[in-house]
Amino acid sequence: MLYARLIVMRLLKAVVVLFLIVIFNFFLIQMAPGDPAAILAGEAGATDEEFLRQLRERFGLDQPMYVQLWRYVSGIAMLDFGWSYRQGMPVLDLILARLPATLLLTGTAFVLSLALGILAGSMAAARVKKPSGSIIMALALLFYATPLFWVALMAVVLFSVFLGWLPAYGMYTVGAGHTGFALVLDVGKHLILPATTLALFFMAIYTRMTRASMLEASQQDYVKTARAKGLSPRVIQRRHILRNALLPIITLAGLQAGQMVGGAILTETVFAWPGIGRLMFEALQQRDYNLLLGIFFFSAALVIVFNIITDLVYRLADPRIKEGS
Amino acid sequence: MNDNTPVLSIRGLTLALPKGADREFAVEDVSYDVAAGEIMCVVGESGSGKSMAANAVMGLLPKGVRPTAGEVIFDGQDLLSLSEKQHRKLRGLRIGMIFQEPMTALNPLMRVGAQIAEVFEAHGKFNGRERQEKALALLEEVGIPEPDKAIRAYPFQLSGGQRQRVMIAMALALEPELLIADEPTTALDVTTQAQILELIRDLQKRRGMAVMFITHDFGVVAEVATRVCVMRYGQVVELGSADEVLHDPQHEYTRALLEAIPSNVIPESRGAERPAPLLEVRNLHKVFRSRGGLFKPAREVRALDDVSFTLAPGETVGIVGESGSGKSTLGRCVVRLERPDSGTLTLAGTDFSELKGDALRRERHRVQMIFQDPYASLNPRHRVGYAIAQGPMANGVPRKKAMQQAEELLEMVGLGAVAVDRYPHEFSGGQRQRIGIARALALNPELIVADEAVSALDVSIQAQVLELLEELKQKLSLSLLFITHDLRVAAQISDSIIVMQNGRIVEQGTAQEVFLKPREAYTRQLLDAIPGREHEAAMA
Numbered sequence: 036m037l038y039a040r041l042i043v044m045r046l047l048k049a050v051v052v053l054f055l056i057v058i059f060n061f062f063l064i065q066m067a068p069g070d071p072a073a074i075l076a077g078e079a080g081a082t083d084e085e086f087l088r089q090l091r092e093r094f095g096l097d098q099p100m101y102v103q104l105w106r107y108v109s110g111i112a113m114l115d116f117g118w119s120y121r122q123g124m125p126v127l128d129l130i131l132a133r134l135p136a137t138l139l140l141t142g143t144a145f146v147l148s149l150a151l152g153i154l155a156g157s158m159a160a161a162r163v164k165k166p167s168g169s170i171i172m173a174l175a176l177l178f179y180a181t182p183l184f185w186v187a188l189m190a191v192v193l194f195s196v197f198l199g200w201l202p203a204y205g206m207y208t209v210g211a212g213h214t215g216f217a218l219v220l221d222v223g224k225h226l227i228l229p230a231t232t233l234a235l236f237f238m239a240i241y242t243r244m245t246r247a248s249m250l251e252a253s254q255q256d257y258v259k260t261a262r263a264k265g266l267s268p269r270v271i272q273r274r275h276i277l278r279n280a281l282l283p284i285i286t287l288a289g290l291q292a293g294q295m296v297g298g299a300i301l302t303e304t305v306f307a308w309p310g311i312g313r314l315m316f317e318a319l320q321q322r323d324y325n326l327l328l329g330i331f332f333f334s335a336a337l338v339i340v341f342n343i344i345t346d347l348v349y350r351l352a353d354p355r356i357k358e359g360s
Numbered sequence: 361m362n363d364n365t366p367v368l369s370i371r372g373l374t375l376a377l378p379k380g381a382d383r384e385f386a387v388e389d390v391s392y393d394v395a396a397g398e399i400m401c402v403v404g405e406s407g408s409g410k411s412m413a414a415n416a417v418m419g420l421l422p423k424g425v426r427p428t429a430g431e432v433i434f435d436g437q438d439l440l441s442l443s444e445k446q447h448r449k450l451r452g453l454r455i456g457m458i459f460q461e462p463m464t465a466l467n468p469l470m471r472v473g474a475q476i477a478e479v480f481e482a483h484g485k486f487n488g489r490e491r492q493e494k495a496l497a498l499l500e501e502v503g504i505p506e507p508d509k510a511i512r513a514y515p516f517q518l519s520g521g522q523r524q525r526v527m528i529a530m531a532l533a534l535e536p537e538l539l540i541a542d543e544p545t546t547a548l549d550v551t552t553q554a555q556i557l558e559l560i561r562d563l564q565k566r567r568g569m570a571v572m573f574i575t576h577d578f579g580v581v582a583e584v585a586t587r588v589c590v591m592r593y594g595q596v597v598e599l600g601s602a603d604e605v606l607h608d609p610q611h612e613y614t615r616a617l618l619e620a621i622p623s624n625v626i627p628e629s630r631g632a633e634r635p636a637p638l639l640e641v642r643n644l645h646k647v648f649r650s651r652g653g654l655f656k657p658a659r660e661v662r663a664l665d666d667v668s669f670t671l672a673p674g675e676t677v678g679i680v681g682e683s684g685s686g687k688s689t690l691g692r693c694v695v696r697l698e699r700p701d702s703g704t705l706t707l708a709g710t711d712f713s714e715l716k717g718d719a720l721r722r723e724r725h726r727v728q729m730i731f732q733d734p735y736a737s738l739n740p741r742h743r744v745g746y747a748i749a750q751g752p753m754a755n756g757v758p759r760k761k762a763m764q765q766a767e768e769l770l771e772m773v774g775l776g777a778v779a780v781d782r783y784p785h786e787f788s789g790g791q792r793q794r795i796g797i798a799r800a801l802a803l804n805p806e807l808i809v810a811d812e813a814v815s816a817l818d819v820s821i822q823a824q825v826l827e828l829l830e831e832l833k834q835k836l837s838l839s840l841l842f843i844t845h846d847l848r849v850a851a852q853i854s855d856s857i858i859v860m861q862n863g864r865i866v867e868q869g870t871a872q873e874v875f876l877k878p879r880e881a882y883t884r885q886l887l888d889a890i891p892g893r894e895h896e897a898a899m900a
Contacts (some may be wrong), residue, residue: 146632225782256459257464258466259420259459260418260459260467262418263451263456264479264482265449265452265479265483266448266482275470354469
């Protein structure tokens with residue numbers, strides 16, 4: 036079967052790409068200024084050389100670079116991402132603990148922005164040159180141009196402080212001890228503001244792109260053919276124009292999906308969402324290199340996975356690709 | 361054969377163009393009838409408004425074009441007074457339409473069967489399975505090979521002719537009383553065109569439909585028309601039976617159009633002296649490979665297969681063939697846009713096929729090309745003068761001198777020196793092709809390769825451009841390699857003809873030999889497929 040072959044091929048390539056990324060990341064971190072041992076020692080209040088030496092020895096920082104690289108790469112091959120000096124936990128455990136929260140947030144935002152963006156875009160395309168269409172586009176431009184953190188803060192001010200409808204931060208009510216359905220409801224409530232905030236920007240992009248793409252598709256000859264068949268405008272809009280217009284959207288959606296691990300730093304920080312973004316931010320400040328490298332790896336892996344998925348979806352959507360390349 | 365009650369009756373139709381168009385009306389006071397069992401040909405050049413009345417009948421007028429007078433009577437009601445919803449009920453059900461471009465007229469993402477079934481769905485006929493069965497029967501009726509496979513195919517998997525058959529199947533699905541065919545064969549090869557014309561004639565007879573056939577090609581008119589309506593600048597200039605209009609045209613415009621058709625009458629061969637050839641092509645091969653993957657076999661297309669010919673100084677060689685015959689690849693190899701796999705191309709002693717890099721760049725100016733699409737081949741953001749001067753400037757001519765030359769060249773191709781400061785969009789198709797010729801001449805070439813250089817033009821413009829080429833050739837003692845799918849054009853301009861099929865030369869000889877005494881079956885087949893041939897034979 037064609038797809039199975041394709042997936043195998045792409046996965047093989049993905050392994051090579053991941054390997055190169057791991058090596059590149061490793062050297063990138065090596066070039067960063069600052070000595071993790073010195074920082075650790077500084078925080079412990081001890082600055083004598085002997086203690087530093089011990090720290091370096093314990094974390095293998097005194098080894099030549101190629102030894103460190105080899106240890107790191109061979110570790111990753113066995114899903115061992117090393118030890119976070121700061122948090123005193125294996126990197127993998129730290130990441131896996133935070134990953135669900137981030138995926139919940141970014142995944143919701145992804146679905147939300149894609150669905151609403153395409154909906155708003157098709158509505159704007161059908162109402163071109165009408166006031167309602169212009170209003171949609173003006174809103175899209177506004178969301179596109181407004182900085183994310185500002186939208187987030189304003190949303191908190193409006194919905195949490197003034198109206199008191201939604202919680203301002205966190206993922207669940209601390210100490211409430213909800214379980215089962217109550218927990219789902221509680222998390223859902225906490226999710227609304229950050230997910231919407233994160234979705235707005237991409238929603239604006241999808242809206243603009245869907246509209247432009249649909250207007251272009253509506254000029255095509257096959258639309259005239261469809262009209263000559265006597266089809267209703269709604270069927271033509273959905274089946275002929277929208278379907279053809281969605282092709283470029285798929286490409287963009289693939290790009291957005293690839294950012295699902297690392298793309299929510301700002302939102303997570305503002306809303307105190309316990310996700311990877313905040314973990315990365317903290318790791319960066321504390322020069323927790325192993326943790327940073329681990330997050331990089333997961334982000335890269337997700338980008339590659341979504342690239343493959345995008346390719347497959349594109350093939351499903353456009354039959355012409357199969358015989359092409 | 362016609363029962364005289366018109367199916368469609370257009371009376372005094374006037375359609376206003378939006379403000380700022382180049383004229384006030386798209387069509388003005390147009391009246392004609394289309395009766396059951398007849399094919400009414402509406403003929404005219406581009407911009408004549410010949411398609412506009414058809415769009416009004418379908419209720420598919422472009423935005424901004426609106427009827428201001430007259431009526432379009434179909435089945436006792438004025439179509440112009442219908443609401444969009446009422447009009448929609450007629451479209452596809454009682455009036456079918458097929459379009460010019462079968463490549464783009466089908467939705468690329470939908471299977472052929474689904475696109476046909478949609479017609480039934482639009483009018484609420486049958487259930488899902490019946491629709492598929494009907495679609496299959498229709499595909500069979502329009503003569504698609506292996507209809508059970510074609511029904512599951514996507515448009516890109518079909519050839520141009522097959523796609524046009526699918527379009528016809530769609531238009532005829534609900535047995536409409538009126539079929540509108542808007543240039544349905546213009547984009548097709550000559551043999552495919554002949555087949556599609558036959559199919560339309562056939563179906564029309566079998567079903568007794570009224571057909572409104574819009575075309576710019578009088579050859580096609582001669583093949584299919586019962587009656588003819590000639591249009592110019594939005595007005596009907598002549599209306600009558602096919603016999604009357606073709607054999608005894610009353611209006612001078614009709615006569616001019618008929619005369620402008622490149623005829624099959626071959627000009628006397630012009631001096632058969634054979635000096636040393638300017639271009640010598642020997643055993644040229646070119647294979648295009650689609651790159652295979654680890655699991656996928658590579659595909660090979662033999663675009664050129666052992667092609668050899670010579671071209672004498674001052675000679676015009678016409679290369680004819682259908683699409684996919686390799687004729688364009690040959691042209692591209694001669695100007696070295698493409699590198700042949702093997703074989704030699706010798707231009708007056710220089711081996712052109714082996715040149716690379718700087719050496720190639722130095723010699724490039726000796727062979728220049730005129731491209732098919734005058735709209736796409738000029739950069740819309742460059743002034744015409746600059747577009748022409750660019751080549752010489754790249755070869756070290758100072759800007760001032762190059763611009764001066766550009767003016768002279770524009771004068772020579774009949775556009776006047778003032779054209780240098782204008783942009784391509786300000787010119788018509790024929791004028792742009794003149795710019796293309798000036799651009800090619802700017803580099804003082806010895807050989808010009810014209811790839812379908814007049815195919816996109818109206819017949820009367822075609823005749824003018826061909827005349828210009830001939831004149832320039834004499835004046836500047838150029839040689840010409842003229843690539844075309846149109847045998848009539850080739851006959852008019854070429855000294856010798858090369859017929860290509862599947863990358864091979866099938867037949868070559870003087871124009872006289874090839875056209876009057878074709879040796880190969882394929883050449884005869886091509887000649888027979890020329891529309892309006894019998895008509896011309898009768899006229900001679």
